[in-house]
Amino acid sequence: MSLTADAADQPTLYKRIRADIEKRILTGEWPPGHRIPFEHELVARYGCSRMTVNKALSELAQADLIERRRRAGSFVRRPQHQSAVLKIADIRAEITALGRAYGYELIGRKLRAATAADRDRLGVKKAGKVVAITCRHSADKVPFAVEDRLIDLSSVPNAATADFSREPPGSWLLHHVPWTEAEHTISAIVADDRTAEALDIAVGAPCLVIDRYTWRSARTITAVRLLYPGDSHRLVARFKGG
């Protein structure tokens, strides 16, 4: 929720110091580049030890709100430098969060030796086995998204025997495999025959596409393509550092 309780709820001291400074930065009173008071000045102002103001300033630095330079001081950073942070929820969580009934349907599942196309899609060179899954997510019985996924069995051997007829592969993976990095590509296409049928929309209607690749320390885990009807997929972004 919104930070910066207007008055002092009397949280702990270092939180108050942090909030005070954060407020001045966010209101623009201390613009980017401005040097905020030295630690010893804040120590004097708040009448506390240096470790306390240091903790407040360290957290602000960790949140990228300020930059600290030895001998020079601490400076307000340019706000998030032209970037926002978006949160993409898991489909099931997303639908249930909207208060709608989540539905899942496995359309196809194949275990096969990786074809050249599979290897290309997963970004791996060595031959190996993969699981290819096609499924559909729905909200209140209305198609919400279709999913086309490839899982690298050399990274996730368990996936060979997992039962994806009930549990969506995305949820299964999230609970069984920790990931460290992911990349998304968002694009738009117009629905072809197959897609139109799966999503119950007209051929030629716009579709939102999210391609996601997930790795765990340089090891590809899965590649997934999600197709949504184009009329809107909502993502919420929040200012960093809550």
Add this chain to the structure above:
Amino acid sequence: MSLTADAADQPTLYKRIRADIEKRILTGEWPPGHRIPFEHELVARYGCSRMTVNKALSELAQADLIERRRRAGSFVRRPQHQSAVLKIADIRAEITALGRAYGYELIGRKLRAATAADRDRLGVKKAGKVVAITCRHSADKVPFAVEDRLIDLSSVPNAATADFSREPPGSWLLHHVPWTEAEHTISAIVADDRTAEALDIAVGAPCLVIDRYTWRSARTITAVRLLYPGDSHRLVARFKGG
């Protein structure tokens, strides 16, 4: 007596402790729900003071990798619980980062009293003035995105006199107005006549749409709609907590 076995390590001790724990979590050695050692145990293991391990654990908690509960201990959190964090770059930064020449062209700029549609779009009730801007961004002279923006002058009075013929309004705002919250809606449409012409694509071709609303402490600043050719807008997501 500060004689940890290897005192001359490169990173500082608390960073090493943090990295050690992080590694065990990311490799899955300590799965979600696992209780990590108590502070006093880590103090014994690393031969340091409690404040040092506390700093390591606090940072891990701040990065949402662990959850700390009084009297109970610290526990590995479910990884990002079905969510990813996406970074949306500013268009100019995005294009220059790709090593392509950024181009900007102001198409239209109007200062007017807010119409009912404007107020609706900005989510404000009171009458007031707004600036409406239409412009185009290009990469290597090829249309990259068209932008249709509304700025609330009661929040950003300076925008009335700003020169948007050279500087894109998005960049101007980022440098002049700190924002605290933003919301994005991503969707797909098919190009109509006007859009097709502006982006130099065919009518009926898919387009990616990003609607962004920005506030500063509950005050609307701007609403912007960006239209990209559908063939791909790339966003990179990284696991939180670097």
Add this chain to the structure above:
DNA sequence: TTGACTTATATGTCTAGACATATAATCGTA
């Protein structure tokens, strides 16, 4: 069995110091 009370304990915050380290500023020299 249940609910209220007590206790033990892990984390949360804070202190008053310490030494390390990077670097802005100054000074001295070529």
Add this chain to the structure above:
DNA sequence: TACGATTATATGTCTAGACATATAAGTCAA
């Protein structure tokens, strides 16, 4: 004037304590 060495200083890390506070767990009475 330009450049290299020195110094001053703000941050970075760490210690060995302290008390506060939430709460899991145990205790006891209804």
